[in-house]
Amino acid sequence: xxxxxxxxxxxxxxxxxxxxxxxxxxxxxxxxxxxxxxxxxxxxxxxxxxxxxxxxxxxxxxxxxxxxxxxxxxxxxxxxxxxxxxxxxxxxxxxxxxxxxxxxxxxxxxxxxxxxxxxxxxxxxxxxxxxxxxxxxxxxxxxxxxxxxxxxxxxxxxxxxxxxxxxxxxxxxxxxxxxxxxxxxxxxxxxxxxxxxxxxxxxxxxxxxxxxxxxxxxxxxxxxxxxxxxxxxxxxxxxxxxxxxxxxxxxxxxxxxxxxxxxxxxxxxxxxxxxxxxxxxxxxxxxxxxxxxxxxxxxxxxxxxxxxxxxxxxxxxxxxxxxxxxxxxxxxxxxxxxxxxxxxxxxxxxxxxxxxxxxxxxxxxxxxxxxxxxxxxxxxxxxxxxxxxxxxxxxxxxxxxxxxxxxxxxxxxxxxxxxxxxxxxxxxxxxxxxxx
Numbered sequence: 001x002x003x004x005x006x007x008x009x010x011x012x013x014x015x016x017x018x019x020x021x022x023x024x025x026x027x028x029x030x031x032x033x034x035x036x037x038x039x040x041x042x043x044x045x046x047x048x049x050x051x052x053x054x055x056x057x058x059x060x061x062x063x064x065x066x067x068x069x070x071x072x073x074x075x076x077x078x079x080x081x082x083x084x085x086x087x088x089x090x091x092x093x094x095x096x097x098x099x100x101x102x103x104x105x106x107x108x109x110x111x112x113x114x115x116x117x118x119x120x121x122x123x124x125x126x127x128x129x130x131x132x133x134x135x136x137x138x139x140x141x142x143x144x145x146x147x148x149x150x151x152x153x154x155x156x157x158x159x160x161x162x163x164x165x166x167x168x169x170x171x172x173x174x175x176x177x178x179x180x181x182x183x184x185x186x187x188x189x190x191x192x193x194x195x196x197x198x199x200x201x202x203x204x205x206x207x208x209x210x211x212x213x214x215x216x217x218x219x220x221x222x223x224x225x226x227x228x229x230x231x232x233x234x235x236x237x238x239x240x241x242x243x244x245x246x247x248x249x250x251x252x253x254x255x256x257x258x259x260x261x262x263x264x265x266x267x268x269x270x271x272x273x274x275x276x277x278x279x280x281x282x283x284x285x286x287x288x289x290x291x292x293x294x295x296x297x298x299x300x301x302x303x304x305x306x307x308x309x310x311x312x313x314x315x316x317x318x319x320x321x322x323x324x325x326x327x328x329x330x331x332x333x334x335x336x337x338x339x340x341x342x343x344x345x346x347x348x349x350x351x352x353x354x355x356x357x358x359x360x361x362x363x364x365x366x367x368x369x370x371x372x373x374x375x376x377x378x379x380x381x382x383x384x385x386x387x388x389x390x391x392x393x394x395x396x397x398x399x400x401x402x403x404x405x406x407x408x409x410x411x412x413x414x415x416x417x418x419x420x421x422x423x424x425x426x427x428x429x430x431x432x433x434x435x436x
Contacts, residue, residue, distance in 0.1 A: 015040065016200065017047050017060075021393060028058075031200070041076050045069070050130075052094035054113075059099060061090045064394065068092065068101070083111050083118060088352055093131035095153045100136060102126045108138060110156045119156055123149075127350070132170035135227075139167040144319055147238050148176075150229055162229040163238040167350075172204030173211050174220055174227075182376070183208075187219050189231045313340045322347050329358060332365035338373040341366060345380035349387050359388040 018027040026043040043060075051060035058071040059081070068081040085092075086102045093100040099111040100121075108123040128139035136158070138149045148168045151158040168176040168184065177183040182191040199209040202217060313321070313328060313335045321328050321343050328340065335341075344362055348354040366373075366381045 015053060016205070017043075017051060019046055021046060021390075024064075024397075041073070043071060043078065045078070049091045052092070052099075054094060054097075059092065059094055061085065061092060064397070066090045068099075081111070083109070089127050089129075091129045093129050093136055095131070095134070096155055098153075098156050100129055100131075100153075102129065112156065121158060128167065128169065130169035132172070132174065135161070135170065137168055137170050137176065139169070144322075150176075162232060164232070164236050165238055171206050171208060173201070173206040173208040173216070174203075174223075175206075175208055175211075177207065184232060184236055185211075186227050186229070186232070187216070187223060189233060191233075313337065316340070318343050325358065329361040329365070332362065333368050335365070336369045338370070338377045341370065341373065342377050342380055345377070345384050349380070349383045354387075356388055356391055359384050363388070 015028055015030045018029060020027065024044070024046060026045065026047055028040045028043065029037055030040065032038055045065075046063035048061040048063040048066065051058055053059075053073075056073050058073060059068065060071065061068050066085065066087045068083055068085050069078045070081055071078045081099075083099075083101065084103045086104050086106060089102040089106065091102070097113045099113065101109055101111065103109050106124060106126050108121040108126050108129070110119045110121055111117075112119075123138065123140075125140050125142040126138060127141050130137045131153075134153050136151045136153055138151060140147055140149060146166050148164045148166065149160060150162045150164065152161055164176070164184075166178055168178050171177045171183065174187050175183040175185055184191065198205050198207055201209055201212040203212050203220075206212065313331065316324075316328075321340055325344070325347070328344065332340065332344070341362075348359050348362055362384055363381065366384075370378060370381060
């Protein structure tokens, strides 16, 4: 994981976090000019997502406790930052003295490190944030619609630049990546597919190591942070007519029967805030109308999916797959189409409702059919596998903690009995002396 630095002039290279899940430790290291790894110190907890460095302090979320910690690198001591951070969506982004985070109500907040003031940014249904230079990618889910808002950051103020289909996060190689599917190259405004692993490069930890060339680095320097997000290809921009996730569910269809034949799908709510948010891009106001023929097709498919035990996974929409996840998983071993695997894998990694049993079913089916799937789907399956192992590790850790607590209670009881025994022995000796 990458330790991003606000004070880029302090060190020549990015610091890195190397996670040792078995020891519950995190090694902080970097590389010297000879590319030799230099260990700096250890943290006694595991990190969640990326960490940030500022003024001799590391800001990082504790994976197990899901609390924000600040580590003084001089004395290597960690203390807790007292903010209400989400237990589900625990990403942070640091700009100057401001930490952006998602609270327990899934709202975007900003914390001033100097004044300790927390400000509500009036953005709801947030599910993740990532940062690159002066931008934030905010992942949002509203009414089963998944989209990403790109903001330009000016201290504790945000300006909306673009709204994209599906969830994306920033990669240090200046790519907007999604968990399953191609990324968006914001330098060349095109699709780009990364590799299956992460690599340390001159730009940071990235899945796009083949893009890290002297030419690429020069392009980034020439861009000088002046990226025109309006040039992102239209197929990536939020628009219900080109997004398979933006389909009304069966329940929504019933609720809208009294509307005109040209029904509408509710668009995500973007709260207006004149001081903090400037919506300066016409493309982020999504079209509301949904093609009538498409709706009829959706209604038919929904009805078919619920009435037939042999659901055709190849024809199901994303929403149908998720809404019928148990029957879909039970049929998945007979499905050789990679599309349902990508949809299910994304859900199983990100949803708090996903169970270990669901993940095991998914992985068993993937082991049978996934050999020739593309790398992005294989990486999604790896994410599901890692998520399952992390859950198993946390359960084992909790069991060990309960055992240790029981042992401590037993030792305490034993000590109490020993003390009582000593008291009785002393009392006995005292009485025995009086008798003699």
